[in-house]
Amino acid sequence: MSAEESGTSLRVRDLTRPYRGILSVAIALGVVAALASLAQPMGIGWLVDTVERGGGLWSPIALLVGLFCLDAFIGGLQSYLVGRAGESVVRDVRFTLTGKLLRATRREHEERPSGDLHARVVTDTSLLKAALTQSLATMVVSALMVVGGILIMVVLDPLLLGLTLLCLSVAAVVTLLLARKLRGAAQLNRSRVGALGADLNRALSAITTIKVSRAEEREQRRLGTRMDEAYRTGLGVTKLNAMLAPTVSVGLQVSFAVVFAVGMSRVATGGMSVAEFTSFVLYLFYLITPLVAVSTALGQLQQGLAAITRLDEVLRIRQERDSSAGNSEDGSEAESSGTNTSNSRPDTGDIDTGDTDTGDTDPSAPRTGTAGTLARFEDVRFGYESGPEVLHGLTFEIPRSGLTALVGPSGSGKSTILTLLTRFDRPDSGTVTLDGTDVGELELTGLRGRVGYVQQDPAILSGTVEENIRYANPDATREELDEAVRLADLGDVIAELPDGMSTEVGQHGSKLSGGQRQRVAIARMLLTNPDLLLLDEATAQLDSNSESALRDTIHGVAETRAVVAIAHRMSTVIEADRILVVERGSIRARGTHEELLATDELYRTLVRTEITDDEQQASDSSTEEPGTPRLMSSKGA
Numbered sequence: 001m002s003a004e005e006s007g008t009s010l011r012v013r014d015l016t017r018p019y020r021g022i023l024s025v026a027i028a029l030g031v032v033a034a035l036a037s038l039a040q041p042m043g044i045g046w047l048v049d050t051v052e053r054g055g056g057l058w059s060p061i062a063l064l065v066g067l068f069c070l071d072a073f074i075g076g077l078q079s080y081l082v083g084r085a086g087e088s089v090v091r092d093v094r095f096t097l098t099g100k101l102l103r104a105t106r107r108e109h110e111e112r113p114s115g116d117l118h119a120r121v122v123t124d125t126s127l128l129k130a131a132l133t134q135s136l137a138t139m140v141v142s143a144l145m146v147v148g149g150i151l152i153m154v155v156l157d158p159l160l161l162g163l164t165l166l167c168l169s170v171a172a173v174v175t176l177l178l179a180r181k182l183r184g185a186a187q188l189n190r191s192r193v194g195a196l197g198a199d200l201n202r203a204l205s206a207i208t209t210i211k212v213s214r215a216e217e218r219e220q221r222r223l224g225t226r227m228d229e230a231y232r233t234g235l236g237v238t239k240l241n242a243m244l245a246p247t248v249s250v251g252l253q254v255s256f257a258v259v260f261a262v263g264m265s266r267v268a269t270g271g272m273s274v275a276e277f278t279s280f281v282l283y284l285f286y287l288i289t290p291l292v293a294v295s296t297a298l299g300q301l302q303q304g305l306a307a308i309t310r311l312d313e314v315l316r317i318r319q320e321r322d323s324s325a326g327n328s329e330d331g332s333e334a335e336s337s338g339t340n341t342s343n344s345r346p347d348t349g350d351i352d353t354g355d356t357d358t359g360d361t362d363p364s365a366p367r368t369g370t371a372g373t374l375a376r377f378e379d380v381r382f383g384y385e386s387g388p389e390v391l392h393g394l395t396f397e398i399p400r401s402g403l404t405a406l407v408g409p410s411g412s413g414k415s416t417i418l419t420l421l422t423r424f425d426r427p428d429s430g431t432v433t434l435d436g437t438d439v440g441e442l443e444l445t446g447l448r449g450r451v452g453y454v455q456q457d458p459a460i461l462s463g464t465v466e467e468n469i470r471y472a473n474p475d476a477t478r479e480e481l482d483e484a485v486r487l488a489d490l491g492d493v494i495a496e497l498p499d500g501m502s503t504e505v506g507q508h509g510s511k512l513s514g515g516q517r518q519r520v521a522i523a524r525m526l527l528t529n530p531d532l533l534l535l536d537e538a539t540a541q542l543d544s545n546s547e548s549a550l551r552d553t554i555h556g557v558a559e560t561r562a563v564v565a566i567a568h569r570m571s572t573v574i575e576a577d578r579i580l581v582v583e584r585g586s587i588r589a590r591g592t593h594e595e596l597l598a599t600d601e602l603y604r605t606l607v608r609t610e611i612t613d614d615e616q617q618a619s620d621s622s623t624e625e626p627g628t629p630r631l632m633s634s635k636g637a
C-alpha cells in the first residue's frame with residue numbers, strides 16, 4: 001500500500017516546456033541587451049580615442065546613448081516576459097498539485113498535516129517563479145555576456161585575461177561550494193516553514209478548544225518555537241545567499257588590482273595603448289554585473305530545486321483508485337500526469353462536480369425495484385495500515401430498501417464498515433459488492449453518486465445554505481432542491497434564517513447549530529438521490545423534536561432506498577427494519593429489536609446503557625418488558 005515513488009517528479013524541463021516560446025524570446029532579447037552592453041566599452045574606447053585625436057564627439061556620443069537606451073528598453077521587456085512565464089509555471093504547478101490533493105486518498109489527508117500541504121502549494125511554489133524563469137534566463141544571458149566579454153578581452157590582451165581568469169576561477173569554485181550548501185539549507189528551511197504552517201493550522205482549526213482550555217499562551221509559545229526554527233534556518237539561507245555575491249566581488253576586485261598593476265606597467269613601457277587598457281578595464285568592469293547576477297541566480301535556483309523536492313512529495317501522494325479511469329491508489333496515476341505538467345491544467349471535466357450517472361436525481365422519486373439485495377459484505381477483513389485487524393470476516397447483506405441499524409460498543413468497527421461502502425478504504429480480503437459488482441471495480445464518481453454518506457461531523461463549507469445543499473448535485477432543479485429540503489425537515493430552519501437559502505453559513509457552518517448542520521448534510525445527500533444512504537450518528541446532535549422529525553424522514557426515505565444508520569439514539573434503532581450488532585469487528589447478532597432483546601445479551605446491555613435521557617423520559621410512561629421495558633413501549637407508542 002506504499003506510495004509509488006518512481007517516475008513522478010517535477011522536472012525543470014517539463015515545467016518550462018509550455019513557456020519555451022516566451023522564454024526563448026526573453027533570452028533572445030537578453031542576448032541583444034547583452035550585445036548592447038558589450039558594445040558600450042568599445043564605444044567608450046572610441047570616445048577616448050576621439051578625444052585623444054581631437055576629432056568630433058557627436059558620433060561616439062550618439063552611439064553610446066543609443067546603446068544605453070536599447071539596453072534599458074530591451075532589459076525591461078525581457079524582465080516582463082520572464083516574470084510572466086514564471087507566474088505561469090507557478091499557476092500550473094499549483095493547479096496540478098491541487099488536483100493531486102483533491103484526489104488523494106482520505107488516509108493520506110489523515111496522515112499529513114494540512115498546514116504543511118498548504119505551505120507547499122502556496123509558498124513553496126512561489127519559489128519556482130524566480131528559480132525556473134528569472135534565474136535560468138539570467139544565467140543564460142549573463143553567461144553569454146561573460147563569454148562575449150572574455151572573447152573580446154582575449155583579443156585585447158591575452159596575458160591580462162589569463163591573470164583575470166586565474167583570480168576569478170578561485171571565486172567560482174567557492175561560489176559553487178556555497179550554492180551546494182545553500183540547497184541543503186533551503187530544504188531545511190522549507191520543511192521548518194511547512195511545520196510552522198501545520199501548527200498554525202492546527203491551532204486555528206481548534207480555536208474554541210484553545211479558548212476553553214485557556215491555552216492561548218501555550219499555543220503561542222509552541223508556535224513561537226516553530227517560528228524560531230523557521231527563523232534560524234531562514235537565517236542560514238540568508239547567510240549563504242549573502243556570501244555568494246561578495247565572493248564573486250572579491251574575485252573581481254583582486255582581478256582589478258592585478259590588471260591595474262600589470263596593465264599600467266605595460267602602458268608605461270608602450271606594450272599597450274591607453275585606449276586598449278581603458279577598454280580592457282571597462283570590460284572587466286562590465287563582467288561584474290553578469291558574474292554577480294549568475295551567482296545570485298545560482299542561489300535562487302538552488303532554493304527552487306529545494307522547493308521542488310517538497311513539491312515532488314505532494315505529486316507522489318497516493319491517489320484514490322478509479323478503475324475506469326485507469327489510475328490506482330498506489331500513485332500510478334501520479335506517474336502518468338505528474339511528470340508532464342506541460343499540459344498540466346487538468347480538464348475541469350475531471351473534477352467531480354457531483355454530475356454522476358445516477359440518472360434521476362429527484363430525492364423523492366421511487367426507485368426501480370426495492371426488493372432484493374443492494375449491497376453485500378462477503379467475508380470482509382480489514383485493518384488500518386498502522387494497526388491490527390479491525391473487521392474480522394464480516395458477511396451480511398443490505399436489502400435494496402429499509403433501514404439497517406448498526407449498533408455496538410465504541411470502537412467495534414461500525415464507522416469502518418461505512419468507509420468500505422464508500423470506498424474510502426478497501427478490504428484486505430473478501431468483497432464488498434453493490435448490485436453484485438465489487439465496489440472496487442465501479443467508477444468512483446458513479447459509486448459515490450449511488451452511495452450518500454453523512455459523516456459524524458458533517459462538513460459544511462463556507463458559502464450559503466443553498467450552495468451547501470446543492471454541493472453534490474449543482475444541477476438539481478428548484479423542485480428537487482425543495483423536495484430535499486422538505487425530506488430533511490429543513491423548511492422551518494431555512495424560513496427562520498435571515499436570508500433564507502441565501503444565508504451565509506460561516507466558516508465550517510459555524511452560524512448553524514449542530515443539528516442544522518446535520519440536516520443540511522442530509523439534504524445534500526438526498527439531493528443526489530442515492531440508492532444507499534449512510535448515516536454515521538447523524539441524529540446524535542439533534543434535539544428530541546428535530547430528531548423525531550428526522551427519524552420520520554429516515555423511515556420515509558428508507559421506504560424507497562436502503563439506509564444504513566449508526567445511531568446512538570435508540571429510538572432510531574428500535575424502529576429499524578433490521579439491526580446488526582457489531583462487536584470487536586464481527587457481527588455478533590442480527591434481527592429486529594424484539595428478536596435481539598430476546599436473544600442477545602450485548603444488545604440488551606446496549607439498550608440499557610445507550611438510551612438517552614430524552615428517550616428514557618419518553619418511554620418512562622409505559623414500561624412492560626423486564627430489563628428493557630421503556631424501549632419496548634416506545635416502539636409500541
Ligand SMILES: Nc1ncnc2c1ncn2[C@@H]1O[C@H](COP(=O)(O)OP(=O)(O)OP(=O)(O)O)[C@@H](O)[C@H]1O
Nearest residue numbers: 110384386387390409410411412413414415416417
Ligand atoms: N483512521 C484510522 N486509523 C487507524 N485506526 C483507526 C482509524 N479509524 C478507526 N480506527 C480504529 O478502528 C477501530 C474501529 O473504529 P470505528 O471508528 O470503526 O469504530 P466505531 O464502532 O464506529 O466507534 P464509535 O462508535 O466510537 O464511533 C478502533 O479501534 C479505531 O481506533
